[in-house]
Amino acid sequence: xxxxxxxxxxxxxxxxxxxxxxxxxxxxxxxxxxxxxxxxxxxxxxxxxxxxxxxxxxxxxxxxxxxxxxxxxxxxxxxxxxxxxxxxxxxxxxxxxxxxxxxxxxxxxxxxxxxxxxxxxxxxxxxxxxxxxxxxxxxxxxxxxxxxxxxxxxxxxxxxxxxxxxxxxxxxxxxxxxxxxxxxxxxxxxxxxxxxxxxxxxxxxxxxxxxxxxxxxxxxxxxxxxxxxxxxxxxxxxxxxxxxxxxxxxxx
Amino acid sequence: xxxxxxxxxxxxxxxxxxxxxxxxxxxxxxxxxxxxxxxxxxxxxxxxxxxxxxxxxxxxxxxxxxxxxxxxxxxxxxxxxxxxxxxxxxxxxxxxxxxxxxxxxxxxxxxxxxxxxxxxxxxxxxxxxxxxxxxxxxxxxxxxxxxxxxxxxxxxxxxxxxxxxxxxxxxxxxxxxxxxxxxxxxxxxxxxxxxxxxxxxxxxxxxxxxxxxxxxxxxxxxxxxxxxxxxxxxxxxxxxxxxxxx
Numbered sequence: 271x272x273x274x275x276x277x278x279x280x281x282x283x284x285x286x287x288x289x290x291x292x293x294x295x296x297x298x299x300x301x302x303x304x305x306x307x308x309x310x311x312x313x314x315x316x317x318x319x320x321x322x323x324x325x326x327x328x329x330x331x332x333x334x335x336x337x338x339x340x341x342x343x344x345x346x347x348x349x350x351x352x353x354x355x356x357x358x359x360x361x362x363x364x365x366x367x368x369x370x371x372x373x374x375x376x377x378x379x380x381x382x383x384x385x386x387x388x389x390x391x392x393x394x395x396x397x398x399x400x401x402x403x404x405x406x407x408x409x410x411x412x413x414x415x416x417x418x419x420x421x422x423x424x425x426x427x428x429x430x431x432x433x434x435x436x437x438x439x440x441x442x443x444x445x446x447x448x449x450x451x452x453x454x455x456x457x458x459x460x461x462x463x464x465x466x467x468x469x470x471x472x473x474x475x476x477x478x479x480x481x482x483x484x485x486x487x488x489x490x491x492x493x494x495x496x497x498x499x500x501x502x503x504x505x506x507x508x509x510x511x512x513x514x515x516x517x518x519x520x521x522x
Numbered sequence: 523x524x525x526x527x528x529x530x531x532x533x534x535x536x537x538x539x540x541x542x543x544x545x546x547x548x549x550x551x552x553x554x555x556x557x558x559x560x561x562x563x564x565x566x567x568x569x570x571x572x573x574x575x576x577x578x579x580x581x582x583x584x585x586x587x588x589x590x591x592x593x594x595x596x597x598x599x600x601x602x603x604x605x606x607x608x609x610x611x612x613x614x615x616x617x618x619x620x621x622x623x624x625x626x627x628x629x630x631x632x633x634x635x636x637x638x639x640x641x642x643x644x645x646x647x648x649x650x651x652x653x654x655x656x657x658x659x660x661x662x663x664x665x666x667x668x669x670x671x672x673x674x675x676x677x678x679x680x681x682x683x684x685x686x687x688x689x690x691x692x693x694x695x696x697x698x699x700x701x702x703x704x705x706x707x708x709x710x711x712x713x714x715x716x717x718x719x720x721x722x723x724x725x726x727x728x729x730x731x732x733x734x735x736x737x738x739x740x741x742x743x744x745x746x747x748x749x750x751x752x753x754x755x756x757x758x759x760x761x762x763x764x765x766x767x768x
Contacts, residue, residue, distance in 0.1 A: 276630035280616065287618045354610040355675065358580040359631040360600035521583040 281373020298331035340421030364514035412502035413478035444475030528556035532588035566735035572718040607681035617661035666697035686717035
């Protein structure tokens with residue numbers, strides 16, 4: 271356990287000391303703040319705009335960091351040969367991967383916290399703060415962890431550029447898996463089965479999207495939150511386990 | 523004879539074909555043993571398979587044929603690796619860490635921590651003459667400083683066997699002399715040292731025994747003066763590998 275923590279802390283340090291992160295963070299906070307300007311351009315909807323754009327900005331920047339940093343972090347260890355130092359010590363390879371995953375996840379949660387404080391502060395200022403907004407940010411965090419797990423999975427066998435393209439594609443598809451089901455209805459039986467299988471296998475990222483309900487003040491049932499947490503964790507664990515099995519066979 | 527701590531039998535490694543490149547035989551039928559407390563030098567021209575052999579001994583890659591045992595067990599056993607130290611060739615470490623943070627990280631990977639680790643790190647930093655740069659980030663280190671912090675991380679667990687891959691490469695004469703002194707110190711402490719090099723003078727000064735690797739094959743091994751015979755080690759080396767590189 272101490273090894274896992276040491277590896278996670280090291281990745282956290284690595285990512286948090288990266289200056290590009292702060293540029294992105296400032297940009298994200300500016301975008302959240304700019305939602306006030308957009309809000310004034312609309313009549314009667316300004317509060318919704320502030321809430322909606324802010325959550326959108328938080329997700330956008332979180333996803334950008336998860337994909338960019340996630341796809342390169344393991345490749346960098348191999349390319350710069352720091353992996354030699356770690357894997358020749360008594361560190362099982364899965365622990366190395368999980369440590370990297372936890373380190374970047376921790377960084378993302380810290381960033382999410384900073385962006386969240388800015389966002390919720392703005393919402394409070396506008397008098398539209400609701401506890402469900404915290405839940406919506408939490409779901410974004412779970413989604414980011416799942417994305418990091420996807421990048422770790424791809425890094426175990428492919429190049430960073432390909433990993434980035436594949437993860438980004440999965441992010442786009444993952445928010446539209448319902449479309450696969452609709453298409454399946456119109457397809458031939460064989461294709462239909464394949465598309466339905468894909469529907470179940472691909473990550474359903476809309477599970478983590480509670481933005482609309484929260485922004486428009488609709489009640490989000492407790493079961494929805496519980497399902498999202500369970501689904502996110504189960505999918506993440508499955509990805510990390512598969513990545514570990516592949517990484518065990520790799521040679522350096 | 524003392525206990526055998528590195529036992530390689532008929533070891534072979536073939537790298538699978540890559541795009542545009544055929545399969546590459548990196549090692550072929552290598553058999554050698556290193557006894558406890560010995561300083562063993564693996565000599566050979568660049569690309570002879572020295573790094574491949576060390577990587578197998580450290581569990582980074584797996585042999586295609588034959589067997590490699592370190593301290594009586596397979597190298598991919600984490601308990602075995604807990605007793606080894608390794609300095610890779612041209613090491614690149616985490617540049618965003620300070621020297622001290624890096625050693626703390628490495629110690630942590632061995633399950634070490636607390637006061638004991640702090641004391642050990644202070645001693646190691648002193649030993650490699652890096653105490654004054656302990657709180658400087660590694661990105662600001664010179665090549666020689668990186669090599670010295672690399673030696674310190676290889677010793678953080680007080681290993682029984684120390685593997686060094688081309689430890690002198692890129693060092694200036696002073697750096698080389700310091701590192702040589704350090705290796706001699708380790709030798710006096712009774713550590714087993716296994717190092718790869720293509721610098722013959724280092725081998726003559728430091729090693730009890732050597733193995734000469736050429737194009738993946740072990741073409742000679744034995745005590746330095748036995749291999750050299752009536753001539754110098756350089757003569758013997760050129761005689762054994764010269765043909766292919768003339």
